[in-house]
Amino acid sequence: MTSLVLAVVFLALYLIVWSICLLGLRTARNRYAGYTLPSRLISQPPKAVPGVTIIRPLCGLEDNLYNALESTMKLDYPKYQVIFALQSGTDEALPDGHQPVIPSLSDTADDAADDVKVGVNPKINNLMKPFEEAQYDLLYVIDSSMHLDPDALGRAVDAFIESKFGTTTFDSDIESAPPISDDLRTPPSRGQVGLVHHVPFALVYQRTWGSLIEQAFLNTTHAKMYLAINALAIDSCVMGKANLYSRANIASLTSPAPTLRASLNPPTGLAGFGPFLAEDNMIALSLWHELGLKHAMTSDVAVDFLGALSVRGYIDRRVRWIRVRKRMTPYLVTALEPFTESVLCGIYGSWAIARLLGANKSALFAVHMILWLMVDLGVRRALSTHVKGRPPESTLVFVLAWMARELMTLPIFLYGLASSDVTWRGKRYRIVQSGQ
Incomplete structure (x- = not known):
């Protein structure tokens, strides 16, 4: 009974997260992909x-x-x-x-x-x-x-x-x-x-x-x-x-x-x-x-x-803003943040569907990640419609960078929770309540 209740809760959360992702894609396409009037x-x-x-x-x-x-x-x-x-x-x-x-x-x-x-x-x-x-x-x-x-x-x-x-x-x-x-x-x-x-x-x-x-x-x-x-x-x-x-x-x-x-x-x-x-x-x-x-x-x-x-510079930047955000937002909002990311979302979503419907978890997770990537590519394509300048990198390079980012997200988040100290523009700060 406990696993059944958890499966229902996780499925509901999974559908909510996907609804938000699709809303982001729809907004990107409607607002940025078409012709804009001056x-x-x-x-x-x-x-x-x-x-x-x-x-x-x-x-x-x-x-x-x-x-x-x-x-x-x-x-x-x-x-x-x-x-x-x-x-x-x-x-x-x-x-x-x-x-x-x-x-x-x-x-x-x-x-x-x-x-x-x-x-x-x-x-x-x-x-x-x-x-x-x-x-x-x-x-x-x-x-x-x-x-x-x-x-x-x-x-x-x-x-x-x-x-x-x-x-x-x-x-x-x-x-x-x-x-x-x-x-x-x-x-x-x-x-x-x-x-x-x-x-x-x-x-x-x-x-x-x-x-x-x-x-x-x-x-x-x-x-x-x-x-x-x-x-x-x-x-x-x-x-x-x-x-x-x-x-x-x-x-x-x-x-x-x-x-x-x-x-x-x-x-x-x-x-x-x-x-x-x-x-x-x-x-x-x-x-x-x-x-x-x-x-x-x-x-x-x-x-x-x-x-x-550098990759280390990227990690430091993400850690800094995780530590600022955790002091600015309610604890529950911060705790839910990793559940909106592709890998963890795919894990609990595929488990919930398999528990309720008996499908194969590995196959569900693979389909989930492919669909997530397609949505992200759609957002990227819509936003780049009117951007002039250097052509975007190849899709292969982008996908490799995207995969690295998705795999690093949860470890970076957990590392960000471990402290409230940040370094910004060469100076060290301690973030206190309300984000100061």
Whole structure:
């Protein structure tokens, strides 16, 4: 009787996991695989569109940095400002560095170098001055390794303002239509969209096994679950690769750090997220829960240029974020995470079906893994439809990297649970409750 009950429970969990996987595939195909229309905003005069300040936080020379930053200067949008944010005036991306990048992009772009320290998170420290100096309320924060399609900004603004105005369609006679930028002086309110984000899609130029395994993870499992969770919209699930939000909304947030909230004057705004390594997720959670703002996605991917990464480097990266996540999410959510992965899911799923129906477990597991791979290949293919640049690696190389990733997942997860210490950008941290 006990094994029968377990079989029923495991079969139910197995079907739920497969439903989420198929939802991720369906979302990828529907949103990314077809033709995407350009934003109507790009054909309007500057006075008729909301201005956007694009902030690119930099730290050293990332892989393919010039091309990533150059994509910012080629965005097709009538009114935007670009700020390159640095913590040091001697950063390698500046003229005093080894290979100046920023000055060769555009004479009109601004750079903001400051050594403000409000917490352990270097990205938050890097963003403090640009947040204050931004010309516009709409902020598009894009990581230094990200490359965006020229139409991405227009579509992101479309998604941001759609719930505020009910439509993104403009009058054919633009002179008779009021400039919507005037209305955007009021930030989004509860029930409206307060954040637009993109699923990352990885490209590898320096092909090492670590970078290929990381690419296989980002372009399949991560993308599939990311899209499915956001399609369900039960809770916030956001990465900070390229996010559009209102500065006024961020400024009104109270720090989610329990120790800071208990103080007499808890920090508000961006500074309140300084204690968190995963500041992108914490900001998104605060916008969702504290302000009641929805999140939206567009048909654009944020192309992530991966540098050379060793297998050990890949393991360290995954361990770091497992240790951060286990402190940010309820224990039950963390405990269930490995049950959503292909190998363990296939083991308990094939056992449950064999227990209930008497089928061969080995054959069921083999079919499960083949179908799982086909779904992942479908997600990868859909997301790559509009990605320009280096052609993807061969299917054989991808499958080998995918297999290595799937086999390593459970050992990495168990190793990640063994400690709360992480190393990030050469510094060692201990993650405490709530992800600080």
